[in-house]
Amino acid sequence: MVMTVAIDGPAAAGKSTIAKEVAKRLGYVYIDTGAMYRCVTLLALKKGIDPKDEKAVETLIPEIQIDMKPNHVIFLNGEDVSEAIRTREVADNVSYVASYKKIRLFLVEIQRKLAQNVSIVMDGRDIGTYVLPNANVKIFQIATVETRAQRRYKENLEKGISCSLEDIKEELEKRDYIDSHRSFAPLSKAEDAIEIDTSFMTINEVVSEVIRIVHNKMENING
Ligand code: DC
16 A cells, blocks of 8 residues: 655754654655755856845756655765765855745655655655645644754764854744745644654654654555
8 A cells, every 4th residue: 555654844854764663664766856946946046146146046947856765865966965965054054045936846846756656755845735735644743843952963063063052043943933924824723634753852752753644654555
């Protein structure tokens, strides 16, 4: 049986960590849609295009070729950009790029194609509401902004990236504001999504909870 699991929520709520692990344990394909918006942002920055200039960013569409490899490596126009899309500069600009309707329509088409005829876990902001409105399971993963900033801060330190906790908190709040206030497919919880507040949960607890929800759903479908 083909199952689709949508995981949405604000920035740095741990969606990709959970989605990756759930996909691994269930043998599903994992698709990180945020990485696609990050690729477009990176391309704009590389070409000297202002990410706030919608018309200029749209001109990039014909030259965007994104390949998501099974081992979570992301190629943009033949180049491995898995690390390059995680920089502060990309994070600071991606919400503008993700608010442009033409960019969204272009990437959503790719996302829907990737989800055809295969069991997947897809994470993002509008997966349950817009990309895959018929997903079998919809999770809305949240955590307080303090918890999210702390987790990102720790992650950065582990990677040797120096940063301030206050700066991270500000970046997350700014991104969440833009992502939830854009006019087209904003970040929002689907009516039929199950909310999981991960603030005081371990990764393993969240993963087990999502898998329990998926198994329940499969039993319901099978009757
Ligand atoms: O999940 P992330 O932090 O890598 O996402 C980067 C940005 O892309 C985020 O600020 C919002 C945007 N995004 C989106 O608008 N829709 C998605 N489905 C995924 C991400």
